[in-house]
Amino acid sequence: MKGESILELKDIKMTEKQWNSSTKIWTEKRGRILTFTSVSIMIMIAISILYFVASKGFSTFTVNKASIVDFFTGIEWKPGSLNELGKPIVGALPLIFGSFAVTLLAAIICSPLAVGAAIFMTEISPKFGKKVLQPVIELLVGIPSVVYGFVGLSVVVPFLREHLGGSGFGIAAGTIVLTVMILPTITSLSMDAIESVPMQIREASLALGATRWQTIYRVILKTSLPGLLTAIVFGMARAFGEALAVQMVIGNSTVIPTSFVEPASTLTSILTMGMGYTVMGKAENNALWSLALMLLLMSLVFIIIIRILGRRRVY
């Protein structure tokens, strides 16, 4: 037995020597070149997009001389016309308000539902959850946003009009559609977070005499909290950037609404609506790029938040 294993070792050494000759070096190099090319292409794409959006987005303020303060505080969005100072009217506050309103409301409604579902699928009924609920939730991810928008337009809007009054278009409809859209994202990420809580922690808690609910509530939720928060922020990032479905149900009126069933607008809805109608390089077009830049910066903020939350993940 002993002799055999030594022989084997020798064999391996032999092959390693052969490898060392030239193949190995070539394989290493080849791998390096391939990965390096991919990485540099990705970096180039990211940098060029950042540069392009930023240069276009800032030109509203540098070339067209619109005021940045107006952009964040003004309530009149008419980038095609000039105000009395000869500057384009780019008050994006109603759009920013709309974006944050639907995103936050959707997150508030969705988070308890999603985390509850995740607990059910991992802790309470893992078999049924894995076999039936998870595929259903994953199915929801695959539905294109235009379908969500169309369902919202055909079902949610008339429903709200009949029961809450108004035209039905507005923040309420947008929130409902977004809630359904981000539900699968938050649920599956929450499931991952809860599942990654080590078994020993559960066993320790149960061994101390805690009931199942006490274990879930006091131990599992607490330990997986950073992961759950990451899931929610991911969901919010998705909601903030969603364009098509929201555009179809929110009504796209650039005012700050006084009720949930009054037409409002979001950054994305005005951006997608205006795209086809503006001429490259004009103030109207640059103003849309500023909205795009704003969205880009917001996604940066979301990523930073996710990073900070991720760092806290210790058991």
Place this chain on the structure above:
Amino acid sequence: MRKRVLALFSMLLVFAIFAAGCGNGNETGSKANADGGDKNTEETAKGSITAVGSSALQPLVDEAANQYMSTNQGATINVQGGGSGTGLSQISEGAVDIGNSDIFAEEKDGIDGSKLVDHKVAVVGMGPVVNKDAGVEDITKKQLIDIFTGKIKNWKDVGGKDEKIVIINRAEGSGTRAVFEKHALDGATPAKAQEQDSSGTVQKIVSETPGAISYLAFSYFNDSITPLKVDGVAPTEANVETNDWKIWAYEHMYTNGEPKGLTKEFLDFILSDDIQSSLITKLGYIPVTGMKVERDADGNVKNK
């Protein structure tokens, strides 16, 4: 290992081809176009051209392109939407072969119309439409302006039911909206209201929302909505041809310089009697040949 490397390489290759295609697509297109113009003057032109712009005109150009391509092997015509503004800006930059637009190039800010050649291929009539519940079929132009500027807020003020008016605008910069504001509202700025991106969505919303009013091209009229008469004039093709119904626009197909090769062949095809008399009326447009009046970019109308 080998398989993975192969897969990676093929991915890179696909990416490279894609990138190259993006960069040079227009160049090859116009080159092929130029070749076609030089060589095949007696035969049908070959090659590929791109038409971009107005979504109101898109169905017509799409269908005409299909018919043209089925009889002319080797010719490829790409038709894309994107709105009148896109059509005008792309054609003035020379990025495409044909730019489709609902409005005159002179009406759009930032477009240098001096190099563009206008081809009016059809006329499209537009009109105000309301939800069936509103109980109104005929209003005056003054009432129409008052409704859209927000002075009249209830249908009972114009002889309809006691119901709140819900205005639905098209997106700012839309060709249909520009035409409607110019010829129906006499240039008045409409009140802030909800905006929708496409004619199809507007049609659906007006048919389902009680008290809703908006405006659509004739081709989008159907039984689910009520087209309004303005000052007693009905929105019909015959009334557009005599300019009794004033809310209409030419559908323009702009070229950068005089068209050559396939571009010229295709424009001639759309303007041919065959297409003008069959396809255009079938799709709800009005043939430009049937018009008894002519209108210029400033809105001056004279008899033909």
